[in-house]
Amino acid sequence: MIVRTLKDCKNSERAINGGTWESVRMLLKNDNMGFSFHITTIFANTETPIWYQNHLESVYCMSGRGEVETVADGKIYPIEPGTLYILDKNDKHLLRASEDMEMACVFNPPLNGKEVHDENGVYALDGETLTD
Numbered sequence: 833m834i835v836r837t838l839k840d841c842k843n844s845e846r847a848i849n850g851g852t853w854e855s856v857r858m859l860l861k862n863d864n865m866g867f868s869f870h871i872t873t874i875f876a877n878t879e880t881p882i883w884y885q886n887h888l889e890s891v892y893c894m895s896g897r898g899e900v901e902t903v904a905d906g907k908i909y910p911i912e913p914g915t916l917y918i919l920d921k922n923d924k925h926l927l928r929a930s931e932d933m934e935m936a937c938v939f940n941p942p943l944n945g946k947e948v949h950d951e952n953g954v955y956a957l958d959g960e961t962l963t964d
């Protein structure tokens with residue numbers, strides 16, 4: 833069994849800053865679970881363009897408010913505590929926070945650890961692995 837705390841992970845290399853967000857990557861590819869699990873804070877008053885072409889992601893809002901827009905059809909979905917959005921079609925999207933939003937995120941395939949979005953909002957499949 834593996835046990836980790838958010839507090840310990842926050843004070844380690846697992847905390848990655850992406851500019852408009854910080855993600856604490858508590859479970860990664862090298863744990864061999866087939867998915868990764870992150871606690872992500874999306875900073876208030878930001879918009880983040882994202883397009884996970886290589887990954888599927890589910891995002892559950894624990895606190896804060898905002899919205900997500902799917903770029904293909906311009907649909908806007910409000911996000912509040914209790915909302916789960918599921919990017920089952922590698923959906924290109926715009927994530928907006930009106931308050932700090934704390935999200936629990938699951939990625940399949942799992943992240944290696946150090947991925948940040950490229951200019952298209954994509955994470956590479958061969959991202960750099962954490963050392964700890």
Ligand SMILES: CC(=O)NCC[C@H](N)C(=O)O
Pocket residue numbers: 850853855856870872882889891927935937
């Ligand atoms: C919700 C979302 O995708 N935010 C960007 C960061 C991502 N959750 C991550 O953990 O890398």
